Amino acid sequence: MELWFTEKHTDDVNFSIKVDRQLYTGQSDFQRIDVFDSPEFGRFLTLDGYMMLTEKDEFIYHEMIVHVPMMVHPDVRTVLVIGGGDGGAVRELVRYPGVEHIDLVEIDPQVVAVCRKYLPQTACRLDDPRVAIHYEDGLKFVRTCENAYDLIIVDSTDPFGPGEGLFTKEFYGNCFKALRAEGLMVNQQESPFYPKDAIAMQRAHKRIVESFPISRVYQAHIPTYPSGHWLFGFASKRWHPITDFNRQRWTDLGFDTRYYNSSIHTGAFALPNYVKKLLEDVE
Amino acid sequence: MELWFTEKHTDDVNFSIKVDRQLYTGQSDFQRIDVFDSPEFGRFLTLDGYMMLTEKDEFIYHEMIVHVPMMVHPDVRTVLVIGGGDGGAVRELVRYPGVEHIDLVEIDPQVVAVCRKYLPQTACRLDDPRVAIHYEDGLKFVRTCENAYDLIIVDSTDPFGPGEGLFTKEFYGNCFKALRAEGLMVNQQESPFYPKDAIAMQRAHKRIVESFPISRVYQAHIPTYPSGHWLFGFASKRWHPITDFNRQRWTDLGFDTRYYNSSIHTGAFALPNYVKKLLEDVE
Numbered sequence: 001m002e003l004w005f006t007e008k009h010t011d012d013v014n015f016s017i018k019v020d021r022q023l024y025t026g027q028s029d030f031q032r033i034d035v036f037d038s039p040e041f042g043r044f045l046t047l048d049g050y051m052m053l054t055e056k057d058e059f060i061y062h063e064m065i066v067h068v069p070m071m072v073h074p075d076v077r078t079v080l081v082i083g084g085g086d087g088g089a090v091r092e093l094v095r096y097p098g099v100e101h102i103d104l105v106e107i108d109p110q111v112v113a114v115c116r117k118y119l120p121q122t123a124c125r126l127d128d129p130r131v132a133i134h135y136e137d138g139l140k141f142v143r144t145c146e147n148a149y150d151l152i153i154v155d156s157t158d159p160f161g162p163g164e165g166l167f168t169k170e171f172y173g174n175c176f177k178a179l180r181a182e183g184l185m186v187n188q189q190e191s192p193f194y195p196k197d198a199i200a201m202q203r204a205h206k207r208i209v210e211s212f213p214i215s216r217v218y219q220a221h222i223p224t225y226p227s228g229h230w231l232f233g234f235a236s237k238r239w240h241p242i243t244d245f246n247r248q249r250w251t252d253l254g255f256d257t258r259y260y261n262s263s264i265h266t267g268a269f270a271l272p273n274y275v276k277k278l279l280e281d282v283e
Numbered sequence: 284m285e286l287w288f289t290e291k292h293t294d295d296v297n298f299s300i301k302v303d304r305q306l307y308t309g310q311s312d313f314q315r316i317d318v319f320d321s322p323e324f325g326r327f328l329t330l331d332g333y334m335m336l337t338e339k340d341e342f343i344y345h346e347m348i349v350h351v352p353m354m355v356h357p358d359v360r361t362v363l364v365i366g367g368g369d370g371g372a373v374r375e376l377v378r379y380p381g382v383e384h385i386d387l388v389e390i391d392p393q394v395v396a397v398c399r400k401y402l403p404q405t406a407c408r409l410d411d412p413r414v415a416i417h418y419e420d421g422l423k424f425v426r427t428c429e430n431a432y433d434l435i436i437v438d439s440t441d442p443f444g445p446g447e448g449l450f451t452k453e454f455y456g457n458c459f460k461a462l463r464a465e466g467l468m469v470n471q472q473e474s475p476f477y478p479k480d481a482i483a484m485q486r487a488h489k490r491i492v493e494s495f496p497i498s499r500v501y502q503a504h505i506p507t508y509p510s511g512h513w514l515f516g517f518a519s520k521r522w523h524p525i526t527d528f529n530r531q532r533w534t535d536l537g538f539d540t541r542y543y544n545s546s547i548h549t550g551a552f553a554l555p556n557y558v559k560k561l562l563e564d565v566e
Contacts, residue, residue, distance in 0.1 A: 004297070011301075012323040014287070018295035040295040040477075057476075060555070193340075193506050194323075221504060221512035221555070223476050228511020229504035263553035270550025272343070272504070272542040 005036055005044075007051055009226035010194050017041060023118055028110035030162045035118045041224060045086060045119060047111070048161055054224050055121050058088055061188075062122070063260040064220045064268065065232060066092035069151055069186045071250050071265060072239045076150040077101070080178065082138035082166060084155030085111035087123035093153075094128045095255060102131045103149075105142075107162055109135045139165035145178035152179060154187035159200045167204050172211040172235070184236035189217065192275040193227035201231055206282035208235045216241050217279055218268040220259070231275075242269055288319055288327075290334055292509035293477050300324060306401055311393035313445045318401045324507060328369060328402060330394070331444055337507050338404050341371055344471075345405070346543040347503045347551065348515060349375035352434055352469045354533050354548060355522045359433040360384070363461065365421035365449060367438030368394035370406035376436075377411045378538060385414045386432075388425075390445055392418045422448035428461035435462060437470035442483045450487050455494040455518070467519035472500065475558040476510035484514055489565035491518045499524050500562055501551040503542070514558075525552055 003019040017038050024035040034046045042055030053061065066089055070076055077100045081089050085106035093099055104126070106112055112133065115123040126133065134141060138156075152175050157163035165171060166187075175185050189204050191197040209215045212235035222230040234241045247262045271279070289299040300321050307318040317329045325338030336344065349372055353359055360383045364372050368389035376382055387409070389395055395416065398406040409416065417424060421439075435458050440446035448454060449470075458468050470491075473484040492498045495518035505513040517524045530545045554562070 010323055012321065013301070014297070014299040016297040016299065038295065040293055193504075219504070221476075221502070221510075223510035223512060227504075227506035229506060258557045259555040261553075261556050261559075264555060267550030267553025270544075270546035272547060273544050274541045276544075 005038070005046070007046075007049065010196065013194070015226070017044070024114055026110060026114070028108050030108045033110060033114050035114060043119060043121075044224075045115065047157055050158060051224050052157070053086055053088060053119075053122065055119075057222060057224050058122060060220050060222050060259045061230070062088035062092050063257050064218070065089055065153055065155060065186055065188065067250075067255075067257065067260040068218060068232070068241070068265060068268065069153070069184055069234065070096060071246055072236070072241050072244050073150055073182065073184055074246065078149050079103070080105065080142070080145070080149045080152045082142065082152065082154050082156065083163065084153065086115045086119060087112075087126045089153050089155050090128070090131055091122060091125040094125045094130060100130060103134060104131060105134045105136055105138045107135070107137050137165070139168070139171050142171065142174045142178050145174070147178075147180055149179055150183050152183070152185040154185065156188060158190070159204070167200070167207070169207040169210065172207050176211050176237070179237060182238045184234070184239055185212070186235070187233045189231040189233040191225065191227045191229055192231060192278055193229050197226060198278055202278055202282045204233060205279055208233050209283050212236060214238070214240055216269055217271060217275070219271060219275070220268060242266060288321070288329070290329075290332060293479065296477070298509070300327070307397055309393060309397070311391050313391045316393060316397050318397060326402060326404075327507070328398065330440055333441060334507050335440070336369055336371065336402075336405065338402075340505060340507050341405060343503050343505050343542045344513070345371035345375050346540050347501070348372055348436055348438060348469055348471065350533075350538075350540065350543040351501060351515070351524070351548060351551065352436070352467055352517065353379060354529055355519070355524050355527050356433055356465065356467055357529065361432050362386070363388065363425070363428070363432045363435045365425065365435065365437050366440065366446065367436065369398045369402060370395075370409045372436050372438050373411070373414055374405060374408040377408045377413060383413060386417060387414055388417045388419055388421045390418070390420050420448070422451070422454050425454065425457045425461050428457075430461075430463055432462050433466050435466070435468040437468065439471060441473070442487070450483070450490070452490040452493065455490050459494050459520070462520060465521045467517070467522055468495070469518070470516045472514040472516040474508065474510045474512055475514060475561055476512050480509060481561055485561055485565045487516060488562055491516050492566050495519060497521075497523055499552055500554060500558070502554060502558070503551060525549060
């Protein structure tokens, strides 16, 4: 027999992955959670049928959402991760000795439980003593915070379903307030290629531009996300992603990474003209 | 009814595009040629079932295979395009007033005829008076050339089937000989992500490194190619792709492009660590 998982990248484009077996399926209070084993991508996690991560390429997303802001802000001690129950962002963050405390705010405890059991590759550092996990709505959590974090990482699902509130103007405004005077925020910001994703990306960008004095977008090649061309938002009160990028600090850290490096850091902010136009149209 | 075109990106990964109708199908002396209309990507061309180009994203491939070398070599007058019967590379090349002559060597006249009829978006400039079309095997054509071209663009299919000879050491050596003393060559060089593509990419890189004193690899986001992460080889006798890149000349030209710009030029050569490692392993 053959077993195939299919994600509709659009109504007219299907991406299908051959599956060895389904390891887990469950319906939480928030979403359907599935874990599969596949010959091409190893183990992978889907929420409501959307690809969240695969063992083969999750390193790209997690390195890019963590090391880019960490190499711009000179002294990150406290971090808020919103979403990210798989633990991949935390795994990269705890590599930094200077990070003293990480609040991980994940709405769905079942995601964390499933990832702890089936995806140790990403969940492996969730028990680090610097990590506090809060099973709460990120939108509500951040409302209560003021001047508390050096870095906020919005590691959300797509802007529909449980992740929807994490793409609102109110949310970004509250993130601004929750950050210290030199704080910065990064967020996963969808893709510029397929029209529906591009509209979500533009909407998020518009709201971030309205909330932060410095707002840029950077990109990575993530083969298992729609179009493979994925964007991140970089929003900052003071530090500029390129001119304040500390190349020497990265070299000194000597981290072993598989995607991120100091040339990628700068290159990731070099956007194609068609993407720049989409962004400028809403600035 | 529903009609879907599927390309196997690997044995275990399918990429499927909903099709409105098949406009053309034919078997030439070299390959099966198909043209489809699709709601997501507009018209698209496949050879032996492999995606060659879609109206929606061909601009990325063609801008990147042409403008990168054109902005490094200061005075390109004669160009050899091998493959590229769709005309997309020629369309970008004839925008340069300094280009005096283009030899387009396409093995399959039926590809050119089909593209002229069904894909005017790429084939539109094949009748430019500076373009000479030769229906010959690129491998044989280039054997007869010496000190003749400023730029060679290897716009080939994949390294199996009719395009196979365009990935050999003999071919790259002949390209070196066919170039003038300051000449350079670019080639489409597959993807680093899926193992089979990555092996082909490594093999091509190894052979180019052995043939040219300067050899670098650059990348673009091309959503309809496997993994969306596509590579190009840049091989040169004298000019370095970054240090000899003339940013001002690009600004002065004032070309309207949808992907390429002067930041992309540099950023495209910033490769992820895992890609750098694949390349270093064969250097």
